[in-house]
Amino acid sequence: MKSSNPVFSRWGAGRADAPAGAYPRHPVGATVGGPPAGDHSVNPYAPAVVADGRTAAAPTAITMDDVVVRTATALGTVVLAAVLSWLLLPVDEAHIGRSYGLAVGAAVVAFVLSVVQSFRRTPSPALILGYAAFEGVFLGVFSSATSTYIAPGVVVQGVLGTFAVSAGVLIAYRMRWIRVTRRFAGFAAAAATGFLLLLAADLLFSAFDAGNGLGLHSGGLGIVFGVLGILLGAAFLALDFRQVEDAVAYGAPREEAWLAAFGLTATLAWLYLEVLQVLTIFNGDG
Template sequence: MLESRNPTLRWATRADGQPPPSMDQHRVDAELNALAHHLDSGRMTVEGTVYKTLALLAITAATTFGVWIWAGGEPVGVPVAGLAFFPLLAVGVLTGFKPRLAPITGPIYAVIAGAFIGVLTLALQTMVGAGLTVLPTQAALATLVVSGSMLFAYRTGLIRATPRLRKVVITAAIGIVVFYGINIVMSWVGSPMTLIWGGGMLPILLSVAFIAVASLMLVLDFDLIEQMTGTAEKRMEWYGAFALTTTLIWLYIEMLRLLSLLQRD
């Protein structure tokens, strides 16, 4: 008589859920563990999402360094950096509507973001007069501290991703995107980006407010990843990584802008 190799079918020999008397208990446990592992291996995990997030951040960093090398440290204008804003927005919107494309759009976004950061850093180097790596290093450390603090606040329950918080943060984020888009387009026709790079306290206060929104967006990302873990398909790790990476990059850029404003003033 042929014996099925499917552990699920082999367990179906008794209606009470107990193993057949002829089977060794250790063998049953081993088959159950194998079945559980098989089921889990096709599901999204936090560990897999973290690895993919690190991969996207590595692509971003590598592209940034590539832009620096290609430019040879030559200064550029901030409006030139703004050319990458709308491609980033397009990729982000596409991924939001088509999460299954994240394995493709994630690396594309990382490359465009890396180019944007590279050009922006060269522009800020001219504006502030600091070394090429000074502001990026400070911004990276600040981003690490803030993101770590928000993760701690989320894990300990100090901040919860409530429906109200989600609505407020997403609405604010959309407003910020529109704000940047309008200012970038205006800069292309010769209008100064006073509210973004101008002197005085207003650009600094706006930058602090934007950092607060980006920090709270991290909480929404953490909650998204936690909700999908164990239930979503394995490929959705890329979507979780994409969401987290976009927020981290946004937070980093805001830190870069705030530090440049503070050092210039």
């Protein structure tokens, strides 16, 4: 199970040492007694064959409870850090410079930790919880500033909107209205790459005093861009759900629950920011 989040981990990649035909559990969509019907030709978590030809002992398999507990821990860390930063890092005129500086620094640290975790072969709870804490600091200051200076009350709307989108994606996924395949994952990754390149270009234009950059954060264009961001976040959320479903079905090691928590936390943070942007523009225009 590879984390499907905005850092573009290698979703769906299997273990090269997995022996063919060894399925401790039936994968999603498989026919009992037959080959898998999903994206894996072999079980990516099947026990490896050791030097003497014997099969290594399988680790404890992941359960849905493992995913729920670890995701709740990561999201709880984000929320706690966000609330503390909102309370302890004021955004009034006397302190806004310091608070903004700490928020930007926290965002950079969170990004670095997420990249380090994405390139690790195994999940690190310390890295994931560290990412969640620094991401929470950034979200707390950003939300506080948005609510104070741009659109009072928009943060509550943003949280509710994020829950609504997440619930809608979960329902659509469970009803199989969304079919997550390798083609779906490739399309989502390509679209998100273009999205991030546009964001980078917007930052460059803004840095060189080109007014409002490319205009991606205001007016009608900002709303369209924000809606596209929400749709991409929803797509990655569906990839996260597929990640969890595959992990449980294939009998992945329990430690993989931390990767699921990492992917879900990163995606939900991204989704919240996109929802907040759209709502902020609507409130500002109103």
